[in-house]
Amino acid sequence: MNDARVRMFAEPLPLRTDERIFFVHAADGTGGFARGGAVDRVELRNGMLVVDGTPILRPHFGARSLSWTQQSTGHFTAGRLDFTPNGLAFHGTVAFGTSAEEATLTPVMGTAIDPTRYRTRITKRRYPADTSASDLPADAWADGSEFELGYRYRPGDPFPELVVFLNGFEIPDRVVLTIGEDGNLEIEIVLEDDASVVCLFDESLYLRGRIVFSTFGDRFDGRITSTCTDRSGDGVYFWKGDVIEDAARQTRPSSENRSLTADDLLEVRALSVAELMTLLPDDEVRALVNNRLVESMKWAMGQSDQGRNWLQTFFQQRTPVLAPEQEELAKKDLAWFQEQFSIGYLTQGLDLAQGPNAPTVKLDQGQRTRLANWLQQTVGPSIPFNRQMIGLFRDAYLRAQPRLADYFADGGAKWARLLFEAITQPDQLTSIIGRASSFHDMTPANNFTTLLYTLDPDGNLGREYMEAVLARALLQQTWATMVRDYDLTMEWMPFALEAFVDAYSAPGTADDDAHGREIANDVRKAALEFGDFAALANQFALLLIAAKGSSLPDQYQNAQKAFVAKYPKYALASQALLFLAWVAGVVNVIIAFLGWSTMSAEEKARTITGTVNMLRTAATAVPEIFGKMTLRAWNAVNRWAASAVNAMRGLLARLSDSWSELGARETTSLFDGNTQTIRPNTRWARFTAVASKAVAVIGVVVSAAFTVISVWTLLEDNGAGKPPGATIVDVLTFLANAATTVALVLHLFFGTLLFSIAASVFAIAGLVLAIVTLFLPKPEKKPPADQFMERTAIPFVNQLPIGAALHPTASLALPTGELA
């Protein structure tokens, strides 16, 4: 067994005592985020929160989040911000308006350090390299491409990741950083190899050049030797940049301009989605659930002589009095509490206890391992345990967020639907996926799902939401794939060509699709001349695979040129190549996610036809898909993808009702917990040069989604009055393994994966967490503790099955000194 450790916790962030400015990127309505939007900056000032100049007088500080709802005369604001584990960035939603009913929701992301943007000037023509640029007259210069330099973090990375944009194109892999003799930063741009793609999007880009920054980075000077429009002339273009100062970029008045006191605040009466989004569960709920479980355990102990004795000895307590509902719930698993849970709990606690009152009798290493395995493998997924935790959760959540009761009273299902609609908007899903991609963190998505379930336990919106997130994550990967495998490509491309022709030949094709129809006709003609669709597909496939490039658009560009050069009379047919490349992207992702070899011929055909039909709607929205791929078209394609989540879900659902579970199993099997790596040569590696990155993102999303779906299944079974069967236990056990493995490989802490409902919290994290960190008993006298260890604990452990470790032992932060 390896000695890897899963991190259980992320440290709480000192948000309450921070003094920090976050620069906010607001959703721009097209699936992207940009500065200068509806929200500009969020400031933490040692316990005070200021949002765009408005002081938030009563913010709620969570362990890694903060939220607020505030109404003053003519001004309402609400928000929920979830911080990344390192505290450097956040994602969330901010609402502004005159009142709760009229407030506008804006998804936001914020970073502590704003990337630096430079306004640049470049000479209008080349000059000899030894020219003194400072001597050139003003009219020798013209506006140049905007340059942006910054960095971003991923938790645990030894170094930050460089962020470099040239005219809006992110090019961190196409720059070389050096430090000059004077210690200043130098950056060389090397985009020449990607000229065929980047120049397609923006002809004003520079392909090769070198710039040197000033000591404080507020300006740079340099030379450009190659541009999209002038790749190899004599001499150089001189290029210089000056930082666009923060002051010039601010779009809001200084935060000192607005003042509010407690007297200005009005009660928020109206219910709203804006407020609902601030009522997400946090660590407080989890702590409450844990406390309730211990209360129930103590109550159960109090129902037997022996248990009462232990209660008195180890806790110095009498039997607690529970609320009637909690007592009813505890009674259902009385024997489990008395004979299993309390003994395991006390054993673990006393064995780990240190200090003068700690027992001298301890478990040996073998017994300790046996107990840990039992807690993880048996107790975590057990029906009594999950029944208790689920039963306690809702009440704890309501206690932590009492305002939720008003939403229940007004119709929980109605508000769940409104919330669902708000959080499945393209910008919201983009934000969630951005967080999963950049920080491997699904906390906000998990919280939304929990709230959906809590508002409407009988509905299915939690599952639908997670599937929407998953579908969005898959769409995100579409353009990152490539056509690489000939045999595989020939399995779908002939059908795709035929489906394409059929789709555009069908009666009633809209006039908007006229150009597509012409292309389809040309494709049909070419297929006839080549022999059949397979013969034409063969040509397309060979050219795509042979085409140089690192992305689908890149491949398409080169393959189309080659096809036209070879078969000029079918130039029109060649315009189907980008559409086909897109089909390839979607099919690639589906194959990688669900597996291709396991699909029946019928399923494969459905996949291809469904993909073609889905993308036909995209082609109608983005007609450039059949023409020249411009930056505008590229943005339009991405906008379409952001709004196509339901179409993607529909496509996947046609393949399998349980596509998310199927994909989750397929994906988590790509992670190797023993070596802590993503397995090499996965299916993703057949389609993308960045397979491990794709697998990592999908792995994070499916782990969270699958956890939710499994718990949902458990709830449904219980809700129907059926006794939960072994299958459910198997599922919970499986997800514990899967999520743990993903966490190990990606060096995540568990909290990023967990669905907040207690069942999965404990099923995955293991009871050890709860016991050690929350319930450590405080023995007063040594002899009873030793007695317990000798007479009860060790015999109890010895009769447990040895069991193979599910996964490496969890690394726990023990509260040293807690035991007196």
Added chain:
Amino acid sequence: VTQSTENLYRLDDGPVRSAVLKSFTDALRALPSVRETFFHDVMASFPYEAREYWSKVATAMVCSAIARSSLFGFANTIHQAAADAYWQDRLNGSSEAVSLGHSIYRELFPGLCSADGLTFERYLPERSHWGNRLAEAVTRPAFINTTIARLIAGDADWPQKLNLVFYKLYRLEPVTVDRVVGTWQAAFPDKAISVQWPGYNYIEAFHFTPQQYLAPVNKAISVRHRRSLGRATQYTYGREVDAFIGDKARALGLATGTTATNSLICPPDCPSD
């Protein structure tokens, strides 16, 4: 060159650090434990605290040199490894070393921290003005972003460079330090950025060699004492070194007890006479 925030940032403390080492070794020569025997020409007194502590360190450093002398078997009179360890341990791990290093560094910094012909002391008359300007410059996003990029490019010295900024601010306008450190902590939280310069040891042992004082030691050993024994003459070399070993080195447990072969008796026609 005129004063500027950029020049202030670029002021390099390399010359200060080098000068600290020289000042330290010079200061040790002034300690009575070694001065009388090896450094007669040093007139100054040891100007720092913990004289007793540093007297022993100076003794051990001289012993390390004696242990490496090729003259008259003096090398055998000293436990070489023990002598080396004695002063190396005290230079590496002691608060006295950190404190003394900082005393010297603080003293030399204004005059020697320099760039482009300007020194730090040129900024002292308007210390608040320049401190605020430097603090403002090093908390701008542009500086942070290019500094992080330099780090990614492999600039391994960035923590030292950042601490040099903190030190300059401390000398110019101490109230700015917390704000600057806070900004950098927010920008780069995983690296636990903090004010580390007070813990820097400018006189760590690796800067010094056991041969540091070999020349004055050999010079002292070469001092010949003549004593008449009737017609013959006894010559004793390094008699004061003998005394030093029997007294100071023994007190530190560094003397082996072996005597040097530094005495010879010459007959009347001895050429050495």
